[in-house]
Amino acid sequence: MATxxxxxxGRTTYEEWADYWPKQDPKExxxxxxMNGAPKFVVSTALEGPLGWQNSTLIEGDVPxxxxxxxxxxxxxxxxxxSGSLVRSLIGDGLINELRLMVYPVILGSGKRLFEQTxxxxxxxxxxxxxxxxxxxxxxxTLHTLAQDAVRSKGxxxxxxxxxxxxxxxxxxxxxxxxxxx
Numbered sequence: 001m002a003t004x005x006x007x008x009x010g011r012t013t014y015e016e017w018a019d020y021w022p023k024q025d026p027k028e029x030x031x032x033x034x035m036n037g038a039p040k041f042v043v044s045t046a047l048e049g050p051l052g053w054q055n056s057t058l059i060e061g062d063v064p065x066x067x068x069x070x071x072x073x074x075x076x077x078x079x080x081x082x083s084g085s086l087v088r089s090l091i092g093d094g095l096i097n098e099l100r101l102m103v104y105p106v107i108l109g110s111g112k113r114l115f116e117q118t119x120x121x122x123x124x125x126x127x128x129x130x131x132x133x134x135x136x137x138x139x140x141x142t143l144h145t146l147a148q149d150a151v152r153s154k155g156x157x158x159x160x161x162x163x164x165x166x167x168x169x170x171x172x173x174x175x176x177x178x179x180x181x182x
Contacts, residue, residue: 004038004079008067010086011044018053041070041078043086064093071095084112091122097147098127104141124148 009017017035026033040056049058059066067090070078080087090096101114124146131142 004077005075006039006041006070006078007035008041008043008070008078008080008083008086010083011042011046013082014040014042014044014047014051014053014056018051018056022053043083063089064095067093067095084114087114088116092120094148099124099144099146101144101146102141103144122148 021032021035024032024035026036036054038055040051040053041059042051042056043059043063047058049060051058080090087096125148126144127147128145129142131140
C-alpha cells in the first residue's frame with residue numbers, strides 16, 4: 001500500500017474491515033492510520049449509503065464507468081486487497097493494471113480461486129518477484145507483480161491489486177500492506 005493513496009473494496013471486505021480497523025490505535029498499529037484515513041471506495045449492491053467508516057464512499061450505478069473515472073483522477077495507485085469477485089470483474093473489464101500476489105508455501109486444500117475458468121486467455125508479464133515474507137521463522141513468501149501489456153500501457157489500478165491513476169508526486173507511506181492469497 002506504500003504506492004497507494006486510496007482503497008477499492010467489495011462489500012464483504014468493507015464489512016470486515018469497517019468492524020476491525022476503526023478500533024485499532026494508530027500509535028500501536030501504524031497500518032491503522034492509513035486504513036482509517038485513506039479514501040475508501042466500496043462496490044456493493046447490498047449496502048446503502050452513507051457508509052459508517054470514515055472516508056468511505058459507496059460506488060453505485062455503472063461500476064466500470066465509475067472505476068474508470070476514479071482512475072482518471074490525479075493521485076497515486078488505488079489498491080484492492082481481497083475482494084476476489086470484484087477483482088475478477090475488473091480484470092474482465094480491463095481495468096486492473098497490476099496484480100501483486102503474495103504466495104506462501106502452504107497448501108490449503110480448498111478455498112476460493114482468484115482466477116476462475118474463463119473463455120479468454122490473458123497473458124501476464126512478470127514485472128517483479130521479491131522474496132518478501134518470513135513468518136514464525138519457518139514460512140516464507142514471495143511477492144509477484146504481474147501486468148497485462150495492453151492494460152499497463154493505458155496507465156495506472158493495483159490486487160492487492162492496483163488501479164493506477166494519473167501521476168502526481170509520489171511519497172512513501174509508513175504503512176505495511178495486507179496480503180491476498182492467490
